[in-house]
Every structure is written in structure tokens, then in C-alpha cells.
Amino acid sequence: MSATSRTTRTGRTGRTGRRRTSLVALALGSSIALAACGGGGFEDDSADEPASSGDGPAELQVLIASSGDAETKAVEDAANAWAEESGNEVEVVVANDIGQQLSQGFAGGNPPDVFYVDASVFGDYAEAGNLYPYMDQLEGADDFYPNLVDTFTLDDQAYCAPKDFSTLALEINTASWKKAGLTDADIPTTWDELSDVAQKLTTPDQAGLVLGIGRDRVGAFLVQNGGWWVDADSGEATATEPSNVEALEYVQGLLKDGSAVLAPDVDAGWGGEGFGTEKAAMTIEGNWIRGAMENDYPDVDYTVAELPEGPAGKGTLLFTQCYGIAADSPNQEAAVSLVEALTTPEQQLKNADAFGVMPSRESAQADYVDQFPEDAPFIAGGDYGQGPVNLPGLGPVVADLDSQLEQLKTADVTGILESFQKNADAELQ
Amino acid sequence: MSRSSSIRTGQARAGWAFVSPTLVVLGLFLAVPVLMALWVSFTDWNGRGSPFASGTGFVGLDNYRELVGEQGGLTRSDFMTSLRNNFFYVLLVVPLQTAFALFLALVLNQRMLKGVGFFRTAFYFPSVVSSVAISLVFLFLFSGGGVINTLLDAIGIDGPTWFNDSRGLLHLLGDGLGLWNASAPPSGLTDGGVLGLTWWDWLAGPSVALSVIIMLVVWTTAGTFMLMFLAALQDLPLEVEEAARIDGAGRWGVFRNVTLPHLRPTMLLVTTLGLIGTWQVFDQVYVMTKGGPGKTTLTPAYLSYSYAFDNQKWGIAAAMAFVLFLIIFAMTTFQRFLFRDKDAIETKRQERRTRRLRARSAAEGGTAS
Numbered sequence: 131m132s133a134t135s136r137t138t139r140t141g142r143t144g145r146t147g148r149r150r151t152s153l154v155a156l157a158l159g160s161s162i163a164l165a166a167c168g169g170g171g172f173e174d175d176s177a178d179e180p181a182s183s184g185d186g187p188a189e190l191q192v193l194i195a196s197s198g199d200a201e202t203k204a205v206e207d208a209a210n211a212w213a214e215e216s217g218n219e220v221e222v223v224v225a226n227d228i229g230q231q232l233s234q235g236f237a238g239g240n241p242p243d244v245f246y247v248d249a250s251v252f253g254d255y256a257e258a259g260n261l262y263p264y265m266d267q268l269e270g271a272d273d274f275y276p277n278l279v280d281t282f283t284l285d286d287q288a289y290c291a292p293k294d295f296s297t298l299a300l301e302i303n304t305a306s307w308k309k310a311g312l313t314d315a316d317i318p319t320t321w322d323e324l325s326d327v328a329q330k331l332t333t334p335d336q337a338g339l340v341l342g343i344g345r346d347r348v349g350a351f352l353v354q355n356g357g358w359w360v361d362a363d364s365g366e367a368t369a370t371e372p373s374n375v376e377a378l379e380y381v382q383g384l385l386k387d388g389s390a391v392l393a394p395d396v397d398a399g400w401g402g403e404g405f406g407t408e409k410a411a412m413t414i415e416g417n418w419i420r421g422a423m424e425n426d427y428p429d430v431d432y433t434v435a436e437l438p439e440g441p442a443g444k445g446t447l448l449f450t451q452c453y454g455i456a457a458d459s460p461n462q463e464a465a466v467s468l469v470e471a472l473t474t475p476e477q478q479l480k481n482a483d484a485f486g487v488m489p490s491r492e493s494a495q496a497d498y499v500d501q502f503p504e505d506a507p508f509i510a511g512g513d514y515g516q517g518p519v520n521l522p523g524l525g526p527v528v529a530d531l532d533s534q535l536e537q538l539k540t541a542d543v544t545g546i547l548e549s550f551q552k553n554a555d556a557e558l559q
Numbered sequence: 560m561s562r563s564s565s566i567r568t569g570q571a572r573a574g575w576a577f578v579s580p581t582l583v584v585l586g587l588f589l590a591v592p593v594l595m596a597l598w599v600s601f602t603d604w605n606g607r608g609s610p611f612a613s614g615t616g617f618v619g620l621d622n623y624r625e626l627v628g629e630q631g632g633l634t635r636s637d638f639m640t641s642l643r644n645n646f647f648y649v650l651l652v653v654p655l656q657t658a659f660a661l662f663l664a665l666v667l668n669q670r671m672l673k674g675v676g677f678f679r680t681a682f683y684f685p686s687v688v689s690s691v692a693i694s695l696v697f698l699f700l701f702s703g704g705g706v707i708n709t710l711l712d713a714i715g716i717d718g719p720t721w722f723n724d725s726r727g728l729l730h731l732l733g734d735g736l737g738l739w740n741a742s743a744p745p746s747g748l749t750d751g752g753v754l755g756l757t758w759w760d761w762l763a764g765p766s767v768a769l770s771v772i773i774m775l776v777v778w779t780t781a782g783t784f785m786l787m788f789l790a791a792l793q794d795l796p797l798e799v800e801e802a803a804r805i806d807g808a809g810r811w812g813v814f815r816n817v818t819l820p821h822l823r824p825t826m827l828l829v830t831t832l833g834l835i836g837t838w839q840v841f842d843q844v845y846v847m848t849k850g851g852p853g854k855t856t857l858t859p860a861y862l863s864y865s866y867a868f869d870n871q872k873w874g875i876a877a878a879m880a881f882v883l884f885l886i887i888f889a890m891t892t893f894q895r896f897l898f899r900d901k902d903a904i905e906t907k908r909q910e911r912r913t914r915r916l917r918a919r920s921a922a923e924g925g926t927a928s
Contacts, residue, residue, distance in 0.1 A: 227868075229869060230868050233606055233868055233871075236606050236607050236608075237606055237608065237609070237610075239609070251869070251871075254870060255871075257605070258605035258606055258607045258871055259605075394703075394720060394723035394852070397702065397704050397720055397723075458608075523870075525866075525869055525870030525872075526633055526634065526870055526872075527633060529850075529865075530633055530637070530854075533851065533852075533854050536725065536851070536852055536853055537853070540742075552632070553632055556632045556633070557633075
């Protein structure tokens with residue numbers, strides 16, 4: 131017993147020494163590995179130089195967040211056609227989680243060359259220097275809706291070409307409309323008329339209007355009243371302006387007198403579900419509602435109208451994505467040429483046909499309305515719509531706003547706006 | 560002597576050779592990323608290029624100050640909300656899943672039970688099904704017009720809209736008991752507060768939405784822990800139990816004084832694994848609620864993910880991860896302290912005392928001779 135313990139003890143001193151050396155070795159090893167990772171960063175700097183051009187065909191990678199097979203196929207076809215014509219190679223990759231995959235690419239210094247950028251993350255990407263501004267090289271760049279280009283503009287620099295867009299409009303259940311004794315002449319064009327028809331449409335089984343929760347729906351009322359959460363030009367928050375308070379109070383009034391409900395109140399995930407299940411006679415949603423109604427609620431007849439005008443005129447919200455080109459891409463010239471091919475009016479009309487999005491070029495508007503006359507109220511919003519809050523760093527602030535707007539019916543409107551203002555000011559200063 | 564030491568050196572070299580693949584893999588995929596994340600938590604890295612590149616600024620403890628410091632605005636209140644949610648979550652899930660698992664294991668361990676294999680598989684089944692799949696099923700079960708509410712309706716209860724209900728259970732409980740009115744909370748609780756949340760917010764308890772996630776997790780994890788308990792129970796010799804019976808212990812007495820003490824190491828394992836797992840809950844939140852309604856299912860793990868990948872605030876996200884690590888570390892240490900084997904410690908102490916006494920007496924004997 132005592133003998134063994136003695137040998138262990140003598141053995142231990144030797145082993146501790148050895149253990150220390152190996153620990154040092156491990157630490158050295160990991161610091162070398164860390165340094166190697168760091169090296170990758172310095173190499174990036176060379177990639178920042180303008181793209182190489184003309185030395186052989188480029189191999190482009192395009193990362194898209196596809197809405198389905200139809201969109202994937204449309205993008206693949208267009209990209210392959212461009213590749214064939216220009217002699218380059220293109221690979222279209224459909225992302226599972228585009229935010230995460232792009233982050234990996236940006237951090238690793240090898241992002242895809244062309245990728246979708248949603249308007250709500252644009253500011254962060256642009257500020258971090260991940261995006262290559264190419265609008266001045268794009269042919270026909272002034273043909274895009276100015277509101278859309280503004281959405282992808284930071285510090286007076288337009289970065290990327292809008293892929294397509296969607297707007298909000300008012301959807302009306304035809305049967306309920308008739309049952310309430312309303313005619314085409316009654317389609318609301320002002321806030322008062324909206325309150326009026328919402329009240330007339332409200333029955334014990336059906337609310338007049340169902341609204342999805344969050345800033346992406348009530349925001350339209352702010353625009354109609356001449357307000358907005360932030361001023362993109364000055365980069366300041368403007369939430370506490372009286373126009374915003376009035377707009378939210380108007381919506382709150384509708385909710386309080388029961389002529390409007392929020393989607394969760396009627397057990398719906400979004401406005402379209404509450405509308406499709408006929409728990410409400412009207413909703414405010416974008417053109418994506420077409421597909422949902424066709425697939426899930428084919429028996430519900432409805433018409434679409436432009437959103438009513440507020441005291442400050444027409445207003446709606448724009449939702450859009452752009453084709454971003456990576457600042458680290460070695461094939462920027464080829465990438466710009468690919469984006470040009472993907473955004474021609476012809477291609478945009480093909481996309482509209484394939485997966486129901488609206489062209490972002492004004493020159494395609496007339497043809498689009500010819501093809502889809504019933505979508506005229508949606509595309510009209512392209513002229514007066516407002517894009518999402520795109521200032522960098524505001525993600526958590528607008529998420530907090532959304533969470534507070536869940537309680538819009540009972541909440542203190544001024545309190546919501548003040549807390550947004552305070553949080554946004556802290557982030558933007 | 561020198562010969563034996565050279566043999567030993569050879570052994571050590573061989574030993575290192577054998578473990579080196581594991582060390583390299585662990586170092587590369589565990590130590591290096593953790594160290595990198597630690598570095599990121601001290602910088603303002605914006606996700607572009609390597610965090611060690613020259614453009615990344617070192618900001619010291621700023622990110623940590625945003626999380627817990629006085630000037631932390633929304634970030635701090637988000638983080639504290641997530642800690643509050645996760646705290647109530649842990650407080651309910653760990654005891655419930657442990658008790659449930661133990662109960663299932665005791666049921667399966669009865670010698671009279673027929674078809675043990677079937678039940679064991681049935682109870683274990685939720686644990687091997689993908690948590691994403693189960694989450695989706697729960698989304699349907701607990702939707703406002705879903706199966707659960709239809710069943711509740713049948714017995715005359717008007718069920719809540721589960722995943723859309725942000726009301727806290729403690730708020731509701733206090734309201735039900737007449738302690739306060741949840742729609743007009745007492746000003747004593749709403750006026751004061753600490754770390755960016757009012758006392759009223761801290762005391763909300765898990766929201767209705769979070770309690771659905773709690774039920775789900777208890778149900779899915781109990782199977783795994785049941786197996787651990789079952790294995791330990793089957794180690795308990797029958798004779799010990801019979802001897803206790805002969806000594807006059809009843810069923811409850813045997814359970815309390817024989818079975819439970821025997822299960823202590825397993826209990827420590829189960830609660831420790833449970834504690835670590837529950838503080839890191841992510842999948843269910845990501846699939847079912849994304850932190851809503853009203854941020855009541857926000858957890859630190861999900862918040863960290865969202866700050867990093869949705870908002871490019873990598874430094875703050877990494878800092879959150881390390882604060883979470885410290886919390887888990889502190890709590891598991893405390894738990895080990897609670898579960899320490901007091902008898903064993905006492906035995907060791909006595910042994911040491913005896914040895915000291917013996918040494919002293921030997922020394923005295925030496926001087927005497």
C-alpha cells in the first residue's frame with residue numbers, strides 16, 4: 131500500500147512536468163491555428179480589388195432563397211441562358227437559411243457571387259461592406275421604380291438592383307360585401323369610408339377587417355398619414371411625430387369598436403388565413419395572397435382594391451429583394467452582366483407568369499397590367515409605396531416594435547412610439 | 560530505477576500518440592472555435608472576413624456592458640427577458656422531467672409488469688423522434704382551433720390560443736387568487752425594477768405559450784432519462800430490497816431509504832444533463848415561436864442566434880453565449896455541491912483524522928523508543 135503510493139508520488143512529478151509541456155504544445159498549436167484563420171482575413175484585402183475581367187470564362191455562384199420549384203426553375207433557366215450566351219458558367223444554389231449561409235460566406239471571405247438580399251437586412255450588409263455597389267454599371271438602372279431603388283440605398287449610394295416587389299392592397303370578400311348591401315361605389319377610398327364599411331361588414335360571426343400583426347401592416351396607415359418610423363435620408367428616428375400617433379390611434383379605434391381584429395384574435399397566423407376562413411370580410415395583404423387563396427380557399431370569391439387614402443394621400447408598403455453582388459466576388463463584372471440578364475423586362479414578365487411576383491422595372495408595368503389586369507391595385511402601389519425600415523443596426527429595435535404592436539388594441543400608442551424612438555435613437559446616434 | 564523510468568517515458572509517448580487524433584479533433588472543432596468566439600465577444604466584428612483581420616476593433620468589455628451594464632438599453636432588456644423566460648423554463652422542466660422519468664422507470668422496473676419491452680419502446684419513442692417533427696405536431700395540437708382546445712371545449716373549458724397567448728402564468732395565478740388585477744398591475748411592482756425589467760415583468764412566470772414548450776420538452780426528454788434511471792434501478796440487488804422488507808420497511812420506506820439513495824449518482828447525472836440542456840433550449844423556439852408572442856419564449860440561445868445571424872451583431876451575440884456559459888457553470892457547480900455525498904465526505908474526514916492520529920502516535924512511539 132505504502133509502496134505503491136510512493137511510486138505514484140515519484141511518478142507524478144515527472145508526469146506533471148510532461149503534462150505542462152504538452153499543454154504548452156496544445157496552446158501553441160491552437161494559437162497557430164488561430165493565426166492561420168486570421169491569415170484568411172488579410173488575404174481578403176487583395177480580393178477587394180476590382181474584379182478581373184476577360185481572363186477566361188467566370189464561374190459564378192448564385193444563392194437564392196426560393197419560394198418554390200417554379201422560382202428555382204425560372205432563375206436556373208435564365209441563368210443558364212445567360213451562361214450559354216456569354217460563355218461563362220453559373221451554378222444556382224437554393225438556400226435553406228440564406229441569412230446563415232451568407233454569413234458563413236462573408237466571414238470566410240468566399241461568399242456566393244450573386245445572392246438575394248432582403249430589404250430588411252440590406253442596411254446591415256451594406257454597412258458591413260459585404261455588398262458591391264454596381265447600380266452605376268447596370269444598363270437601364272433608372273428604369274427601376276425609384277421607391278425600390280431607395281430601399282436599397284444607404285448614405286446616397288444605391289447598391290443593388292431590385293429583383294421584383296410586392297405591395298399591400300385591400301382584399302374584399304365578395305359575398306359578404308353583397309350581403310351587407312354594398313356596391314362597387316362603396317369601395318373605401320378614405321379612412322372614414324374604411325371605418326364605415328368595416329362597421330357595416332361586421333356581423334357576430336365575422337369581423338369587418340382582419341390585420342396581420344406588426345409594423346408590416348399598420349405601417350401602411352402611417353404612410354397614408356404622411357408619417358414613418360424613421361427618416362432614411364437623415365438617418366433619424368421620427369416615430370414620435372403626431373402623424374404617427376394619429377395613424378396608430380385610428381387603427382386602434384377600429385380594433386376597439388370591434389370592426390377590425392388582429393389575426394391571432396381569430397386564430398389565424400396571418401391576415402390571409404383569417405380572410406380565407408371567412409372570419410373577416412376584408413384584409414390588407416400583399417399579392418402573395420393570390421396563391422394562398424387559390425390553393426387553400428378556392429371557394430372564397432374576392433376583389434382587390436387599392437388601400438384607401440389617408441389624410442396625406444395614398445400610401446402602401448413595398449416588400450422587395452435585390453440581387454446583391456458580393457464585395458469579395460472575384461467576378462464582379464460577369465456578375466453585373468448576369469444581373470442585367472435576370473432583370474430585363476422580358477425576364478421579369480416571365481417570372482411574373484411563373485411565380486407571381488411583380489416586375490421592378492417601370493417599363494414592364496404596362497405589359498404586366500395587360501397580362502394580369504386584376505393585379506392593377508397591387509402594382510399601382512409601386513408609385514407611392516414605402517419600403518421597409520432599412521437603416522443598419524435597427525433589427526432588434528423593429529423586432530421590439532413588432533412585439534409591442536401585438537397588443538395594439540389595448541396598448542398605449544404614445545408609449546409604443548416613444549419606446550421605439552428611444553431604442554432607435556440609442557442605436558442610430 | 561532509471562530503467563523503469565525509461566519504460567514509463569515510452570508508455571507516456573504511446574499514450575499521447577493514441578490520444579492525439581482526439582486531441583487534434585477536439586482542439587480544432589471545440590477549443591479553437593470557443594477561443595475565437597471568446598475573442599469575438601470582445602470586438603465589434605461585423606461578420607465580414609476574419610475576426611482577426613486588421614479592420615476589427617477591440618472594444619474590451621463593451622459588449623458585456625451592453626448586456627448587464629447600466630447603459631444597456633434594448634439589448635439588456637431583451638437579454639434579461641430571455642434569462643427570465645429561461646429561468647422559469649428551467650425551474651419547471653428540470654424537476655418535472657426528472658420526476659416523470661423516475662416515475663416511468665419505477666413503473667417499468669416492476670417485476671409483475673408484462674410487456675416491458677413494449678412500454679420501454681413506447682416511453683422512449685418521443686426521445687428519438689426529431690424535435691422539429693414533434694414541434695410541428697404540437698403546433699397543430701395547440702392551435703387555437705386544434706385538438707387540445709376541442710377536447711377542452713368538450714368538457715366545458717374555453718381554452719386559450721396557446722401559442723398566441725403571452726400572459727404569464729404567475730400573473731394569471733395572482734389574478735385568480737385576487738392578489739392583483741393582471742390588466743392593471745399594482746404600481747408598487749411596475750414602478751421599480753432591476754436590470755431593465757420591472758418587478759412585475761420579472762415575476763410574470765412562464766407565459767401560456769412557453770408552458771406548451773415546457774410540456775413538449777418534459778414529454779420528449781423523459782424517455783432518455785427514464786432509461787438512465789432504469790439502468791440504475793436494475794443495478795440495485797434484489798436482496799438488499801428484500802432485506803429491507805424483512806427488517807420491516809414498507810413500500811415507501813424501501814423507496815425512500817434504499818432505492819433513492821442508490822439512485823443518487825444517476826439523479827445527479829439526470830439533473831445536470833437536464834439543467835445544461837434546458838438552459839440551451841433552441842430548436843423548439845426556432846421552429847415554433849421565434850421568441851414570440853410578446854418575447855415570452857425568447858431564450859438566450861435563440862436571442863444570441865438572432866442577434867448574430869439576423870442582425871449581424873456578432874460581438875454581442877458571442878458575449879451572450881459566454882454569459883450563458885457562466886450561468887450554466889455556476890448552476891451545475893452549485894448542483895454538485897447540493898448532491899455531494901455527505902456520508903462519503905464524513906468517512907473521508909474521519910479516515911484523515913485516524914491517519915493523523917496514527918502518525919502522531921507512531922512519532923511519539925519513535926521518540927519513546
